[in-house]
Amino acid sequence: DIVMTQSPDSLAVSLGERATINCKSSQSVLYSSNNKNRLAWYQQKPGQPPNLLIYWASTRESGVPDRFSGSGSGTDFTLTISSLQAEDVAVYYCQQYLITPLTFGGGTKVEIK
Amino acid sequence: QVQLQESGPGLVQPSQTLSLTCTVSGGSISSGSYYWSWLRQPAGKGLEWIGRIYTSGSTDYNPSLKSRVTISVDTSKNQFSLKLSSVTAADTAVYYCARGTDYADFVYWGQGTLVTVSS
Numbered sequence: 001d002i003v004m005t006q007s008p009d010s011l012a013v014s015l016g017e018r019a020t021i022n023c024k025s026s027q028s029v030l031y032s033s034n035n036k037n038r039l040a041w042y043q044q045k046p047g048q049p050p051n052l053l054i055y056w057a058s059t060r061e062s063g064v065p066d067r068f069s070g071s072g073s074g075t076d077f078t079l080t081i082s083s084l085q086a087e088d089v090a091v092y093y094c095q096q097y098l099i100t101p102l103t104f105g106g107g108t109k110v111e112i113k
Numbered sequence: 114q115v116q117l118q119e120s121g122p123g124l125v126q127p128s129q130t131l132s133l134t135c136t137v138s139g140g141s142i143s144s145g146s147y148y149w150s151w152l153r154q155p156a157g158k159g160l161e162w163i164g165r166i167y168t169s170g171s172t173d174y175n176p177s178l179k180s181r182v183t184i185s186v187d188t189s190k191n192q193f194s195l196k197l198s199s200v201t202a203a204d205t206a207v208y209y210c211a212r213g214t215d216y217a218d219f220v221y222w223g224q225g226t227l228v229t230v231s232s
Binding site: 050051 | 150159160161162173175176177209211216217218219220222223224225
């Protein structure tokens with residue numbers, strides 16, 4: 001299995017400030033057929049299902065605000081919220097979809113400082 | 114817009130079989146080339162992928178649950194289903210169904226249904 005490790009477990013950021021979440025995979029998730037990383041980021045608010053933010057490690061899903069960005073390649077990835085808004089309070093998960101079993105990171109809880 | 118809705122018993126007795134159904138609306142479950150997945154999330158914990166069924170009917174399961182899981186599809190009802198046998202309290206969770214696209218595995222989600230395993 002590919003193990004996904006997120007850090008930190010929780011993060012408190014002031015409104016308008018940057019939030020950075022890291023995700024490390026136990027092996028590369030680079031898909032050789034198209035040279036893209038099969039890594040997604042999800043946002044989950046209380047009582048709701050997760051919502052896809054980023055796929056291919058850096059492509060924003062339609063409708064996702066541009067303050068959310070993804071970067072990284074191979075085994076190390078980052079989700080950045082450039083200017084934290086109140087509605088961004090949530091738990092964020094990374095997920096690899098290179099091979100089954102599909103696996104998620106443990107989640108990072110983002111709160112307002 | 115594709116919509117998914119989970120349904121099934123909210124309480125299951127230990128050692129019994131958990132059975133859930135995901136009803137798809139806004140599109141045919143047999144059209145296109147998509148994976149239809151089940152996931153779960155214990156209260157206050159992270160997400161676990163249980164398994165998926167492809168439009169063709171082929172399946173993939175999480176090895177950690179494979180011996181107890183069956184996912185099937187009923188195209189006539191536009192539904193796919195999950196059966197998890199020999200449940201214990203550790204199987205208590207919110208269960209989600211989800212559909213992928215060609216660029217990500219979980220784009221469309223159901224709202225989730227809480228299943229509690231208890232006598």
